Amino acid sequence: MALIRTKLVDLDWLESNFPCMQACPVHTDAGRYVAAIADGDYKEAYRYARRPNPMASICGRVCGHPCETACRRKNFDEPISIRALKRFVTERHGPESRNPVDVYSGRPDITRVDKIAIIGSGPAGLSAAHDLALLGYPVTIFEAAPAPGGMLRLGIPEYRLPRDVIQAQVREILDLGPELRLNTRLGVDFNLSDLRTQGYKAILFAIGLHRSRELSIPGNDLDGIIKGIDFLLNVNLGYKFFVGKKVVVIGGGNVAIDVARSALRQQQDPAISTSIPSGMPEKLTESELHIAMNELMDVTRTAMRLGARDVDLVCLESRDEMPAFQDEIEEARREGITIRPSMGPKRFVGQNGRVIGLETIRCASVYDNQHRFNPTFEAGTETIFPCDTIILAIGQASDLSFLTPADGIETTRQGTIKIDPETLMSTAPGIFAAGDIAFGPRLIISATADGKKAAEQIDRYLQGRDWKPKGRSVQITIFDRHTMPESFDERSRFSVPTVPTDRRTGITEVEVGFSEKQAKLEAERCLRCWINTIFEGSEADGTECILCGGCVDVCPENCLSLIPLQQLQVAAEVKEHLSGEAPFHKLMLQHLSPEELSEAEGSIMIKDETICIRCGLCAERCPAHTITMEGYEVFDSAPETALIQEA
Numbered sequence: 001m002a003l004i005r006t007k008l009v010d011l012d013w014l015e016s017n018f019p020c021m022q023a024c025p026v027h028t029d030a031g032r033y034v035a036a037i038a039d040g041d042y043k044e045a046y047r048y049a050r051r052p053n054p055m056a057s058i059c060g061r062v063c064g065h066p067c068e069t070a071c072r073r074k075n076f077d078e079p080i081s082i083r084a085l086k087r088f089v090t091e092r093h094g095p096e097s098r099n100p101v102d103v104y105s106g107r108p109d110i111t112r113v114d115k116i117a118i119i120g121s122g123p124a125g126l127s128a129a130h131d132l133a134l135l136g137y138p139v140t141i142f143e144a145a146p147a148p149g150g151m152l153r154l155g156i157p158e159y160r161l162p163r164d165v166i167q168a169q170v171r172e173i174l175d176l177g178p179e180l181r182l183n184t185r186l187g188v189d190f191n192l193s194d195l196r197t198q199g200y201k202a203i204l205f206a207i208g209l210h211r212s213r214e215l216s217i218p219g220n221d222l223d224g225i226i227k228g229i230d231f232l233l234n235v236n237l238g239y240k241f242f243v244g245k246k247v248v249v250i251g252g253g254n255v256a257i258d259v260a261r262s263a264l265r266q267q268q269d270p271a272i273s274t275s276i277p278s279g280m281p282e283k284l285t286e287s288e289l290h291i292a293m294n295e296l297m298d299v300t301r302t303a304m305r306l307g308a309r310d311v312d313l314v315c316l317e318s319r320d321e322m323p324a325f326q327d328e329i330e331e332a333r334r335e336g337i338t339i340r341p342s343m344g345p346k347r348f349v350g351q352n353g354r355v356i357g358l359e360t361i362r363c364a365s366v367y368d369n370q371h372r373f374n375p376t377f378e379a380g381t382e383t384i385f386p387c388d389t390i391i392l393a394i395g396q397a398s399d400l401s402f403l404t405p406a407d408g409i410e411t412t413r414q415g416t417i418k419i420d421p422e423t424l425m426s427t428a429p430g431i432f433a434a435g436d437i438a439f440g441p442r443l444i445i446s447a448t449a450d451g452k453k454a455a456e457q458i459d460r461y462l463q464g465r466d467w468k469p470k471g472r473s474v475q476i477t478i479f480d481r482h483t484m485p486e487s488f489d490e491r492s493r494f495s496v497p498t499v500p501t502d503r504r505t506g507i508t509e510v511e512v513g514f515s516e517k518q519a520k521l522e523a524e525r526c527l528r529c530w531i532n533t534i535f536e537g538s539e540a541d542g543t544e545c546i547l548c549g550g551c552v553d554v555c556p557e558n559c560l561s562l563i564p565l566q567q568l569q570v571a572a573e574v575k576e577h578l579s580g581e582a583p584f585h586k587l588m589l590q591h592l593s594p595e596e597l598s599e600a601e602g603s604i605m606i607k608d609e610t611i612c613i614r615c616g617l618c619a620e621r622c623p624a625h626t627i628t629m630e631g632y633e634v635f636d637s638a639p640e641t642a643l644i645q646e647a
Contacts, residue, residue: 009474010581014632017609018529020082023070025449026052030067030082031530032633037085038485038523043101046093049086050103054130055123055448057094057169058152060087061511062161064443072527075611078493080526084511088519096168104134107176111136114201114462118142118178119186122150123444124435125206126173127451128458133176135459140200141178144185146237150208152444154233155295157302158507187402192431202458205417205426205433206451209396209441215250219348224355228299228393235302244388245309248358250345251296251393296393297328300337303391305506312385314340316363316375327495331510334501340385344377349384357386398437407431416440423457424450432458470636482531482616482629485524489556489613494522530632531614535605537626545626547603551618559608560618568604570597 015022020030029048036045050056063083071079093101116132118125121143129139147153149166174180184190186207195203212227214220228249235241300313313332315322319341322329333339342363349357362381368374398415408428410418417426417433424432434450436442442450460467497512504510514522537543552560578594592600619627 009476009632011472011474011634014474014532015634017532017632019070019072020067020080020529023066025066025443025446026452028052028067029530029633030080031526031528033089034080034082034085034523034526035528035530037089037519038526040520042089042092046089046101047103049089050094050101053445053448054127054173054452055169055444056086057090057096057165058123058161059083059445059448060090060094061165062152062156063445066443066445072529072610073525076489076613081494081496081514081522084496084514085519085523087511088514088516091513094168095172096165100172104176108134108136110138110177112138112462114138115140115199116202116204116458117195117200118204118206120150120206120208120435120437121145121148121170121180122152122206122208122435122447124208124442124447124451124454125150125204126170127448128204128206128434128455129178129451130173130176131452131455132458133173133178135455137459139178141180142184142186142190143180143182144188144207146183148180148182150206151210154210154236155229155298157232157236157298157305159301159305159504159510160298162507162509191402191404192407201430201462203431204454204458205431205437206435206447206454207398207437209398209436211397211399212392213395213397215345215392215394217345217347219350219355222348222350222355223353224388225348225390225392228295228391229396231299231391232295232302235306241306243303243306243308243391245307246387247303247308247311247389247391248385248387249296249300249303249311249313249391249393250358251299251313251315295396297332299391299393301332301335303389304335304337305504308389311337312340312387313337314343314345314358314360314385316342316344317366318342318363321366331498335504343383344375346382348390355387355390357384358390359384396436396441414440423461424454425457425461430461473635475633475635477631477633479531479616479629479631482614482619484528484613484615488524488526489615491521491525493525494518528614532630532632533607533612533614533616533618534628534630535607535626536628537624543625545605546624548623550621550623551605551627554617554621556615556617557611557613559611561606562603563606565597565600565602565604568597570594 018029018031021027024030029052033045033048036042036048046056049060053059060083063086065083067082068074068079071082073079091097093099112135114137116137116139118129118139118141121141125141126148129141132139141148143150145154148170152161153163153166170180186192192203210229210233212229219225224244226243228251231241296313296315300311304311319339322339322341329339340360343360344363346359346361348355349359360383362378362383364376364378366373366375400411400415400417403409403411409431410427412418416439417437419426419433419438424434424438426433432454434454435447438450439446494514496514497518498510499508499512535545537545547562549562552562575594575597578597592602597604614629616629619629
């Protein structure tokens with residue numbers, strides 16, 4: 001590759017073209033690692049997946065993958081299986097593999113004197129420790145449990161997340177320098193004043209939500225009613241748990257609590273409605289819905305593995321409203337779990353002090369016309385489900401009993417630590433919070449992003465005026481000839497292979513991952529959104545557009561239009577915007593100023609970026625070489641202009 005020149009780049013416009021990267025809380029350049037898999041360069045793919053994400057190996061198995069929700073390929077058929085492809089490369093070059101790639105070239109030196117304490121070894125705490133170690137800080141992680149990982153280990157069943165993967169990911173982070181202290185509980189073995197006395201200059205709370213919420217309906221004091229988080233914690237720590245042959249799991253997160261309360265208060269009404277109880281959100285976020293449904297599925301499938309013969313999953317939402325991913329629901333059904341949608345719990349049925357059934361009432365609707373939580377129920381639709389055990393998978397809550405007035409830390413009515421959302425600092429100077437304890441239920445990747453942000457803000461706090469933010473630069477690669485894989489636009493999404501249902505026992509991992517052939521074929525479906533069609537002809541280079549219209553004719557998606565300027569209506573605010581960013585638009589406007597648009601003679605090329613599939617046919621067809629295909633990559637560095645290379 002030869003260096004040729006530099007040019008200004010509008011980063012906001014550029015990054016708007018990478019929806020998968022924008023949707024990822026840690027801004028993983030998913031398109032790059034997917035494309036590298038398609039090209040067979042697995043080490044480079046791993047580097048792209050791992051650099052921004054200390055939890056890459058874990059996310060390859062249990063990430064909520066918001067990148068897939070944003071993937072542009074879904075506008076054509078289905079999104080790329082980005083999470084499964086991440087697993088494919090981490091199994092080859094992650095810390096759990098036989099050929100690990102070290103993206104940071106060994107252990108960093110401890111160059112800072114300020115000690116930092118992190119409370120909790122879940123994804124937020126581990127990612128913060130990772131980034132602080134890379135900055136040269138001495139870091140100590142305090143973990144109450146006998147093993148690291150937080151809810152990664154204590155809340156997620158092994159059949160979804162093998163323990164050797166967690167151990168490898170934790171080991172990789174600890175190898176950077178952080179110290180880990182297990183079986184050390186805040187409020188029991190030490191307190192905040194102890195940490196201050198020991199010289200810790202900053203403290204990060206990353207303790208998660210380890211308590212289950214209560215369900216206040218008649219009969220809630222019966223034996224045989226188990227809280228979901230307690231159930232998972234005990235099972236995942238290896239304790240034996242007897243659930244009997246018939247199990248009912250009640251789910252739906254915070255919604256289930258609201259429904260139960262409304263059913264309790266107004267069960268005589270023909271149509272029961274409710275307002276939101278104090279402290280409860282009016283509408284759950286997509287993240288909260290996903291987490292609530294994951295807990296529901298994990299509890300339900302774990303009960304089946306413990307020997308239950310019949311497991312009923314009762315939830316308020318209708319089948320179409322369930323926020324679980326379609327493949328999760330189908331996997332549960334394949335394993336023999338019966339889903340009972342549109343049902344709210346009314347009372348627990350008992351005999352001799354032990355639960356023997358759950359009475360439910362049919363839920364007619366969950367939300368009102370404004371999509372606010374406002375469930376209604378149908379009188380006379382009560383049903384009793386006999387059971388030996390009822391497990392409540394109805395959401396998580398915090399335990400802040402370790403806080404004292406002397407700590408100076410305020411909390412919110414939702415039971416989280418009150419923070420400045422920009423700095424993540426609590427109301428006590430030098431004490432920060434990240435992950436669930438700061439924001440409520442979070443996706444693993446969101447908690448990881450919180451930890452990274454906390455590390456940056458702790459560094460900023462400790463350095464004071466000497467702190468400088470990271471700069472960004474853009475590297476642009478101009479392709480001499482860009483082509484996409486054959487039939488890339490005709491292939492359907494590959495389902496992630498799984499173990500046959502009759503072989504799923506105990507801790508056997510359900511997903512087996514892609515084979516190399518499957519991974520490459522799936523990766524070749526990627527539209528490579530990091531590559532852009534650029535129109536920058538110039539008179540000096542002899543590459544001005546000749547208005548032949550060949551690019552319009554050849555475009556398979558009809559995303560290009562060549563129209564006379566007189567037919568163009570340009571709003572005043574658009575002209576003002578273009579004038580304010582004249583350096584960025586000089587080549588595109590060529591001889592015209594923004595004020596002359598829609599008034600001068602000539603034509604304009606309009607492109608709909610949202611439907612372009614980056615096939616490159618327009619660039620190949622252009623006889624004047626006005627159109628080029630350029631790849632863009634953003635780095636953490638500080639030049640003001642972009643570096644351009646030729647490929």
